[in-house]
Amino acid sequence: DDQHKWYEACIRYVGKEGTPNAGKVAIHFIGWADKWDEWITIGNYERLALRHSHTLGKPHRPRKNNRMARALIPPPPRPGKVAQAWAQLLKDMFSNRFRVVAPRDFKAAIGEKKKGARGGGKKENVHLNFFFFFFCVHRFMGYSQQDSQELLSFLLDGLHEDLNQIQDKPGTTAVESSGRPDEVVAAEAWQTYLKRNVSIIVDLLQGQYKSRVECPDCGKVSITFDPYMFLSVPLPTERYKVMEFTWVSSAPGASLPTVYGVK
Structure with missing residues (x-):
């Protein structure tokens, strides 16, 4: 606002093309009765920012990041x-x-x-x-x-x-299970991944899969949780085979040889 203070808000509407509010978003301030909803131009980084990106203090009412805001308000301009x-x-x-x-x-x-x-x-x-x-x-x-x-x-x-909302990607290390429960290791691995990757693609289209490797000599087991966006699924194979054979009758005056198939 005009006092250079940041308030928690959410996006309610996106201006449509051909209307006076094209290229703008309708902002609703959360928990502030004295502040009215207003339209703000998309890309106005002095007025719009992701939660915690411009202040270290806690917001008025903790909420998860708005996916629409993250998609409509990208980080500072860069090749995209x-x-x-x-x-x-x-x-x-x-x-x-x-x-x-x-x-x-x-x-x-x-x-x-x-x-x-x-x-x-x-x-x-x-x-x-x-x-x-x-x-x-x-x-x-x-x-x-x-x-x-x-x-x-x-x-x-x-x-x-x-x-991706992460501009300067920090260095991270692989998360080892070390005998801990899978739920704990998976959560830690995902939080480590989010330190370098935050986008709507991650929110909607990425997940984790569990990998287990056991050494045949010492018996040590390594369990990791890796992010994925695609999974290779093998096509089912037929479990039967069709064989052909030719039946020839030895009886006098029998019909011609006949080909049969057996499944």
Whole structure:
């Protein structure tokens, strides 16, 4: 407000295109009867911020972060071409203004070569996520047929990185079970993951799976909980086999040989 104080609030409405409130969100202040609802422009970082991002004090009424706020109010501007192109594509598809939509900008965004991927400079270790991104952008640059699951995986990973609220990712260490209950280890591993990854993609599309490895020599058991967004599920196989045989009658004047199948 005009006194440079932060108040807890939630987003109630999002302004629609073609209306006076386009590009704005309706803010409702929680627990403050003397403050009226108001419309604030999206991207106004002096008025809108995520809870705990500008103050160390506790809010008036503790609440979970609003998913809509996190999606609509991204961190300070930085390259996010995949998210912008995807949002524009969805807007064009559901606006009822076009009979045909050609996703050229979206195609260009996911196929754009990452600047600085080649060249001189100091040699450093290549992070696996960067390698995956660099590999994918080259795969999607042309017009050849691609695997739909790989495209979906790259799209969701790109949206997560563009909408990730963590700017400076801290270093973390792997969480070991050390004989503790699975519930405790899983919760600790998830909180460790959230120190580097906070986005609506994580909220809606990611989870954990349990891995158990036992040494055949010493019998030591290692249990870890790793995040995932896709699971490879084997297709069921048929448990029966069809065999063919030819029956030939030895009786005089019998019919021609007959082929049968046995399951």
